Ligand SMILES: Cc1ncc(COP(=O)(O)OP(=O)(O)O)c(N)n1
Ligand SMILES: Cc1nc(C(=O)O)sc1CCOP(=O)(O)O
């Protein structure tokens with residue numbers, strides 16, 4: 213069988229270097245074996261009859277960790293998390309634990325020589341993209357791992373410094389701390405300690421507040437990893453789950469509501485594996501962490517009521533009861549609040565009135581400056597809507613703009629749209645999130661502060677607030693006015709887009725409210741019920757730019 217690289221994939225490189233810039237012994241981008249820079253690399257190949265075949269390389273994580281006989285954590289959690297996130301997972305087992313939901317009853321450490329042999333088997337052959345480490349129970353095992361990583365460099369190293377199990381059992385003693393600090397951490401792209409592990413790595417300091425977590429992240433970063441995620445799940449007195457990410461320059465406070473459940477065994481392993489999976493797909497670090505956190509939250513939500521074992525901490529449902537089978541293993545478009553700046557909501561009745569197709573209308577709106585498109589079809593046949601939606605996804609992605617579907621989760625899934633917009637009488641946003649998965653964009657219409665708060669809890673990405681002005685486009689719509697918009701913006705943790713009766717003449721007053729989380733305006737008739745969409749969009753775009761610069765000055 214003859215293989216040759218397919219050129220269209222050659223430019224698809226990873227956005228991150230292999231090892232930490234401070235690492236003394238490992239050169240950056242060292243690559244001795246295979247062209248690993250080609251994510252999802254495709255090979256054009258011929259079989260014996262000369263028929264072309266396409267082979268696709270899927271992202272590959274190697275987990276170096278301990279086995280958990282109860283399968284909630286360790287190697288078993290890593291493999292399930294990777295399967296759920298659409299990447300391949302090989303495994304090097306460092307220890308076999310006898311474990312259940314009560315605790316750890318026994319540990320059998322695998323010999324250094326055999327860990328080394330496993331590492332060699334996988335790394336010498338299988339084109340690993342990202343290595344993720346979990347339980348590393350002896351100094352010798354950390355040493356052989358570091359040696360292997362020098363010999364077989366990979367794209368990224370995720371170190372979950374597992375020391376104590378959720379049940380409080382010791383999985384790696386203090387003897388490994390020095391080799392962690394001196395050898396492994398400087399090689400890592402990210403380390404993901406919880407509060408107890410961060411404290412142990414820092415010699416036993418007390419971490420009780422978010423400020424303490426930031427300080428710990430900075431001190432751990434000084435040990436050499438490119439970035440640090442200190443997980444605050446154990447932080448006392450916090451209603452939310454708060455993690456601190458530090459990339460050496462900036463701190464990011466990542467906050468999410470806690471899922472009320474005892475089924476949390478293995479969340480640390482799962483989060484680190486999910487981060488590794490996103491990195492292997494090509495996401496930058498912060499994005500990888502956000503997606504991984506959402507995945508863990510969704511999995512906890514799915515598993516919150518399951519009963520496995522009699523102990524205090526049960527496993528959860530990594531595969532989300534296999535309900536979300538339509539997750540894509542390809543990289544999804546990232547939501548940026550600035551996408552809401554000029555939000556075009558389509559209307560096919562208006563398009564028909566002006567004698568044009570939906571695809572022409574979408575193209576013209578984007579060329580005029582629309583930053584995001586929503587397909588809103590109240591009466592279309594599903595089949596016809598789906599075909600239009602598929603064509604519009606292509607157009608939007610060609611221009612690098614996200615496309616959302618109004619109301620119809622099924623259509624959004626079927627055409628692999630970037631997300632959906634739902635209102636208060638549509639499917640609840642938390643269910644939309646579980647159906648669409650952690651990466652898709654979800655917007656929710658909100659007219660009150662309570663609705664805005666709920667949208668945030670439900671895992672939405674933004675809210676739409678209106679009607680700011682009276683509109684003929686949506687029957688019986690309640691007008692909340694500029695004051696209503698201001699009240700909702702003040703209550704919202706999410707970015708807001710204003711909607712309802714907005715056009716190039718009154719958009720200024722909306723922007724001049726000066727609310728920091730008000731990112732833009734959504735419009736239907738001012739763009740689509742006009743003869744020339746391109747010039748109307750340009751006009752509105754110019755008004756918005758003018759208004760924003762006035763607010764800033
Ligand atoms: C950006 C944006 N904001 C609000 C809406 C309205 O959604 P909803 O309340 O569900 O009403 P319908 O659009 O479904 O009639 C929206 N579509 N987009
Ligand atoms: C779809 C929609 N939702 C609204 C809300 O208030 O939530 S107002 C509206 C219609 C917006 O159309 P136009 O820009 O033509 O006024």
Ligand SMILES: [Mg+2]
Pocket residue numbers: 618619633634635636638
């Ligand atoms: Mg709706």
